[in-house]
Amino acid sequence: MLDRILELTPDLVYVYDLDERRNVFSNRLLADFLGYAQEDLGTDFLIRIIHPDDLDDVVAHHEALRGVADGAFRDLAYRARHQDGSYRSLLSRDSPFERRPDGQVRRILGVCRDVSDERETQAELSRLVSRLQRSNEELKATELRVRQEQTLRERIFESAHDAIVIADASRHIAALNRAALELFGHRMEDVKGQPTAVLYANPQAFLEAGKKHYNVDAHDRSPASFRVRYRRADGTEFLGETAAGVLRRPDGTPDGFLGIIRDVTREAEAHEALARANRRLSASLDTLDQFAYVASHDMRTPLRGIQHIVSFLEEDLPPDVVALLAPRMAQLRERAQRMDMLLQSLLQFVRSTDDAERQLEVDVESVVRSIETTLCYGEAGGRELRLTLDASGLPEATLRSYPVVVQHGLSNLIGNAVVHHDGDVANVHVGARLVEDADGTLLELRVSDDGPGVKPEHRDRIFEVFRTLGNQNTTGMGLALTRRLVQRVGGRVWVEGRGDGARGACFGLLIPSEVT
Helix, strand or coil: CHHHHHHHCCCEEEEEECCCCEEEEECHHHHHHHCCCHHHCCCCHHHHHECHHHHHHHHHHHHHHCCCCCCCCEEEEEEEECCCCCEEEEEEEEEEEEECCCCCEEEEEEEEEECCCHHHHHHHHHHHHHHHCCCCCCCCCCHHHHHHHHHHHHHHHHHCCCEEEEEECCCEEEEECHHHHHHHCCCHHHHCCCEHHHHECCHHHHHHHHHHCCCHHHHHHCCEEEEEEEECCCCCEEEEEEEEEEEECCCCCEEEEEEEEEECHHHHHHHHHHHHHHHHHHHHHHHHHHHHHHHHHHHHHHHHHHHHHHHHHHHHCCHHHHHHHHHHHHHHHHHHHHHHHHHHHHHHHHHCHHHHCCCEECCHHHHHHHHHHHHHHHHCCCCEEEEEEEEEECCCCCEEECHHHHHHHHHHHHHHHHHCCCCCEEEEEEEEEEEEECCEEEEEEEEEECCCCCCHHHCCHHHCCCCCCCCCCCCCCHHHHHHHHHHHCCCEEEEEECCCCCCCEEEEEEEECEEC
16 A cells, blocks of 8 residues: 555655765656656766755755654755756655664655646646556565565655545545645544545535545546545635545455545635636726727717818818918818827727737748838838848748738838838848747747837837827837737737847847748
């Protein structure tokens, strides 16, 4: 029974020789978890993989353990290097295991837990249950070795962080480890021999668990990992993530059941709170989009009326009065037109994301050349556009990305480079390539120009809605819309200096993509 716990516990278990500075025993999870082969676990292995900032603490911890009394233990948190170069955060609980003739501790028994990613709970429990079903050969050793192994198993059972409940074949409590007694608040003498139903919050849940998870036929078909509500001795309840397994005798006949329980009440409450927050946020965004649409649509009607009134006045007033009021009339018409542009941009901003999330084939070169043609035929503000493209970083295979995002992003950035240029010729360069990161494949687009550039203190502000930095020829919505579209599909947009000391700005886009 305890052999299975030793082999299948989610904790990392080892016996470490302080004199030889090496592991003399470790369960398979230690090598599997850290990515090293078993033959790598030799002298100074632990010292080699400890994070440099934690090495002094580990050495001091080991020295302190030499004088620790039997039965006592010391905890230590440290970081160890995985075979792939990353570091994992570990929490170890060490206690004396074997002493030298002079009484100093020579070997320590350690139980270690990975605390860098608690979200692996369910997978760890499922692996534990599947391994509990495997038969285990009896170890052959001397009488001393048998006693040592028995002591080791008992310490692991008592030192496990998770609650362990062992029941006989009729589901009566046979043993609880220390974590289980603390979790449920019971005394062993009060519950030993009692039905495990005393641990459940609901009698019906006890019956259903027996049918699905704590009977030989059901459990032999698949590993059991489930959640159920339990009741403590004081009457309070908690939600437990439970791994259930069948205990068998050497001949394979069932001998009882094993349950490993972890309190996940706070985790479940946090997930529910997040779900409620997401629902409220979604409702708020829907309301905001509806408001922006109605506002932008309804406010355009009086603006068109103002423009018509100006035209009527120019037609009805005497010529000399029209000539006198011409500057004011032009200013009024220009202000109304600008307001209409702002409202159209706002409406586009609200509607933009509907088609943005469709992933289709994208030809970056065709998109850039189409934008170049458009700008060269009347939309370059009287400036000459010299546009170059470097797409050598793209594969010859088909590229799938988000065409609406690519089209709008490049059109806006190239157009801005021309509109905001302070010379007669705007030199614009577009670079395109694929990059890889933790999120997968990304299409990186960089648009650089030789214009006045963007001051560092303005590089965040230019992505705000209606932010024009004094240029009255733009609505201030283009970059805000670009950022919204890019972020909607999980990408990123930024601006920086040219980096080569030249004048101008460089805008970057990262857009999730895939190659087919």
